[in-house]
Amino acid sequence: MFFKLVSRNSKRSRRENGLFHASLLVVVIAFYVILALPKQDVIIFLKEMESDAIQKIFQMVPILFGASLCILFFLVYFAGRYQMERRKHEFGVYRMMGMSRSRLFFMLMTEDIKSSLLILVAGIPVAVCISELVSLITAKVEGLGILGHQSTFSFAAVIGTAVGFILVKLFACLFLSGAVVKDEIGNLMNPQAKEQGKTRPKVLYVLAFATGCVLLFVAFYDGIRGHIWDDLLILARTVVFGIAGVFLVFYGFRLILEQLGRWGSRHERLGMFTFRQLEEMFIRKSSVPAVSCILILAALCLFGAGIGIARSYTVQSERVVDYTFDDDNEDVSTTIEKLQKSGLRSDFEKLIQIKTGYIESSIENLDKEGKPSKKKNRVVGFNADELVDKLKKDGKTPNENVFAMEIEREDTPHIIALSGYNELLKQAGEKPLALKDHQAAVYLGSALYSDEFKEIMSKALQGNIYVTMDGKTWSLGEKVMNKEIVADRAITLGFALIVPDKAYEQMTAGKGTTYLDGVLKPSKTEKQGLIRVYQEMNQKLDKVGISYDCFLQSLGRRMFYGVCASYITIYLAVIFLIIGNTVISVQFLTNQQKIGRRYQTLIRLGATSNALCRSARKQINWYFGIPVFLGAAGSIPAMASLFSLFVETGEGTQKVLLLSASGMILLLLIVELIYILEVKKLSDRYLLYLMVPEREE
Amino acid sequence: MSILKIESLCKYYGNKKNETKALDGISLEVQTGEFLGIMGSSGSGKSTLLNCVASVIRPTGGQILVNGTDIRSLKGAELSDYRGRQIGYLFQNFELLENLTGRENILLPLALHKYEEKKGEQKLKELAEYLEIQDVLDKFPTQMSGGQKQRIAAARALIMDPHLILADEPTGALDSRNAKALMEKLFGLNRNKKATIMMVTHDANAASYCGRILFIQDGVLFHELRRDFAEESQQEFYERILKVLAQLGGGSANVL
Numbered sequence: 034m035f036f037k038l039v040s041r042n043s044k045r046s047r048r049e050n051g052l053f054h055a056s057l058l059v060v061v062i063a064f065y066v067i068l069a070l071p072k073q074d075v076i077i078f079l080k081e082m083e084s085d086a087i088q089k090i091f092q093m094v095p096i097l098f099g100a101s102l103c104i105l106f107f108l109v110y111f112a113g114r115y116q117m118e119r120r121k122h123e124f125g126v127y128r129m130m131g132m133s134r135s136r137l138f139f140m141l142m143t144e145d146i147k148s149s150l151l152i153l154v155a156g157i158p159v160a161v162c163i164s165e166l167v168s169l170i171t172a173k174v175e176g177l178g179i180l181g182h183q184s185t186f187s188f189a190a191v192i193g194t195a196v197g198f199i200l201v202k203l204f205a206c207l208f209l210s211g212a213v214v215k216d217e218i219g220n221l222m223n224p225q226a227k228e229q230g231k232t233r234p235k236v237l238y239v240l241a242f243a244t245g246c247v248l249l250f251v252a253f254y255d256g257i258r259g260h261i262w263d264d265l266l267i268l269a270r271t272v273v274f275g276i277a278g279v280f281l282v283f284y285g286f287r288l289i290l291e292q293l294g295r296w297g298s299r300h301e302r303l304g305m306f307t308f309r310q311l312e313e314m315f316i317r318k319s320s321v322p323a324v325s326c327i328l329i330l331a332a333l334c335l336f337g338a339g340i341g342i343a344r345s346y347t348v349q350s351e352r353v354v355d356y357t358f359d360d361d362n363e364d365v366s367t368t369i370e371k372l373q374k375s376g377l378r379s380d381f382e383k384l385i386q387i388k389t390g391y392i393e394s395s396i397e398n399l400d401k402e403g404k405p406s407k408k409k410n411r412v413v414g415f416n417a418d419e420l421v422d423k424l425k426k427d428g429k430t431p432n433e434n435v436f437a438m439e440i441e442r443e444d445t446p447h448i449i450a451l452s453g454y455n456e457l458l459k460q461a462g463e464k465p466l467a468l469k470d471h472q473a474a475v476y477l478g479s480a481l482y483s484d485e486f487k488e489i490m491s492k493a494l495q496g497n498i499y500v501t502m503d504g505k506t507w508s509l510g511e512k513v514m515n516k517e518i519v520a521d522r523a524i525t526l527g528f529a530l531i532v533p534d535k536a537y538e539q540m541t542a543g544k545g546t547t548y549l550d551g552v553l554k555p556s557k558t559e560k561q562g563l564i565r566v567y568q569e570m571n572q573k574l575d576k577v578g579i580s581y582d583c584f585l586q587s588l589g590r591r592m593f594y595g596v597c598a599s600y601i602t603i604y605l606a607v608i609f610l611i612i613g614n615t616v617i618s619v620q621f622l623t624n625q626q627k628i629g630r631r632y633q634t635l636i637r638l639g640a641t642s643n644a645l646c647r648s649a650r651k652q653i654n655w656y657f658g659i660p661v662f663l664g665a666a667g668s669i670p671a672m673a674s675l676f677s678l679f680v681e682t683g684e685g686t687q688k689v690l691l692l693s694a695s696g697m698i699l700l701l702l703i704v705e706l707i708y709i710l711e712v713k714k715l716s717d718r719y720l721l722y723l724m725v726p727e728r729e730e
Numbered sequence: 731m732s733i734l735k736i737e738s739l740c741k742y743y744g745n746k747k748n749e750t751k752a753l754d755g756i757s758l759e760v761q762t763g764e765f766l767g768i769m770g771s772s773g774s775g776k777s778t779l780l781n782c783v784a785s786v787i788r789p790t791g792g793q794i795l796v797n798g799t800d801i802r803s804l805k806g807a808e809l810s811d812y813r814g815r816q817i818g819y820l821f822q823n824f825e826l827l828e829n830l831t832g833r834e835n836i837l838l839p840l841a842l843h844k845y846e847e848k849k850g851e852q853k854l855k856e857l858a859e860y861l862e863i864q865d866v867l868d869k870f871p872t873q874m875s876g877g878q879k880q881r882i883a884a885a886r887a888l889i890m891d892p893h894l895i896l897a898d899e900p901t902g903a904l905d906s907r908n909a910k911a912l913m914e915k916l917f918g919l920n921r922n923k924k925a926t927i928m929m930v931t932h933d934a935n936a937a938s939y940c941g942r943i944l945f946i947q948d949g950v951l952f953h954e955l956r957r958d959f960a961e962e963s964q965q966e967f968y969e970r971i972l973k974v975l976a977q978l979g980g981g982s983a984n985v986l
Binding site for chain 1: 784806810811812814825826829830834838
């Protein structure tokens, strides 16, 4: 009998709180997907290449999971509290009928465990399918191919999801049931209406609203300026001001509502009622919409951060060479010989020798500790004062000034031999560079210096700029070179100078390094796909014993940051967005049922179902609209500052920012629309149910 | 002239095997300006009768004609209009919306039925003065006493000038002083403004303000008392009611 009651209650709870249970289902799916991350094809692929970084991500997963569990606890606790409030009378009746406190507690816990288990049973198979699908899609998108697909099913993830979820539900239920069980029967049977009219002096609301607006303005200003990352204090101030501002604005929101109420009451049948309902929800529980607003803001920021990170690491790097062979113990000719002997030479369309080294006299000018020596009559190794002065003179933005300082610090720049570099240009389909005697070209490695710096340098090089190298004056060409000279972007040059071969030999005194770059035949890469060709070639090269760097590492690193950023940020954003929305949805619907009597009174006073539904829909629009609007508005400066952290500014960035913002707002609108429509549907259904005459006595 | 005519009204609950007859063929008429009381023990069907007239419960059979219209034929907007304009309902538990002030509660039916605002304000002023609730108009229900709440509820029931006021145990949640004050106001409305009131009550004291009382038992009418205002004082009428109630305890066989 007892278990029948538990079963009936649990079923009723699922029916009455469908939206809440559906949200929990999505949370379970998200939990499983993040815990099964190590089993994803892309991650398995990256594990081989970036094992240290992947290991760090794996260490982060439990932290992320723990943080999401805490947020889930917040959702379950808040939503549960409203549901308990609504069922108080029912608990009072059980107690009156002689149900002991412990029995009631046991009943509530059993009900909760039963619904939790059902959610897990429904959620995990769906989660496994989604995880599998995500793995296949990312593998395909990243060009891994799906041939080597491995199942993502992870028993550890199932256990982790189930234990985490059940624990959170149990803890929340423990607190909630404990409070209900302790309550007096009288309080349970007749829950006292809270003081409605207790209003504080108007000046307090004005003050709260004004202070909130000022705090939000300061936070917005800091965010838009994009300097919040420069100083930890500014960052802390922005976050604290932002959060406090949201809470204060919601607290003082009564003022705006009053105006809206006055306006609305004149135009709408139930305008005053609608306004009072909103007032009650916003004023009595202003913290709930405030928290939802912050969660929505956080979700949007996470989407923004994800796009920012992904964008900064996934800017499609230009592929010129596929392999760089740079065995320190071997001559280049030995490597070529090995390639020919093993038959691998035929796989390469071209082998390019790139020579790079230091200006020996600039090295000699340094003492043992690397500081400029005080030797008299020394030859000036490198001096670019004119260029630095020009850069400083032109420098307006912080980025430009930092760049000028970086060039100023270049005491011993690399020099690159022209012939090899021209080969690279030819390979990339560009015109070779022509340099006269004592003329050099500035090289800025694209992996370290983005297009923005290339532009700054180009501007500074306009007119005749001279530098001193090896005691002689050199003129600098106006064009800035930036083709990567090796395959792996992590091993790259920042600032260097390209000089004619003869001068290169003289200045390096034969101590330079020669890299052998290999370009694979296009017929091979086009047929099989880049990643698979690389994987095969790597295996062959390993067998022959040739040491190499591969463009795959660049690809892998890009993929790593792209995948990790999108997985983690999207995961957190989804969790935040769901929880933010579910909290307000559940609060609205539970409150609506709790005050069902009011709607019944309105029906008796002659309110039509249409008028009631319209009033409720209006309440839903406002109740969702205000936190969502504030969250979305707040996300603009937050995103601007996140972008400033991850992506260099420039015309392109603004476009990306605009596109990302529009994309996120569109996504937010879709999510909100789903929630709002669902809540409206449930609200209408409840109100229409109230319209049906029933026996009361 | 009769404002309400009920013919063979039935309301059955449950299935055929296990049927409860809350009302079993009741017929009655209420004249304009009449103060009718309905009395009976718990479960006798008196509240069901009132709720059928209020269109809150759909009867199983019979007719309810209000001003000649069968309310069973009303649907949607017509039904809402009937509830708002033709009847005013006074609840035992006041049923004030606790998040609205007294004034907002009273004006709620006007907003619902697009009543002229100026006329409403005038009517509110008159009612507030008559019911002595001017001081609590801008207070929320939680800041009012039971008596004040019920008088606010009465003003809300009267604001639309309904043809018929239905009161379901209006003194049920009030102390004797507040109950007396409320009944005097309702009585005054009936005598001076010719308001038609149909009141369900347990309270013989409250019932003694009525002009006629119908007693219901097991879903059927079985007795009627009329007060002759010229001949009989309220105290005498009250004693007669008590006598019937005493006999009612012993079953219909004891009623004269």
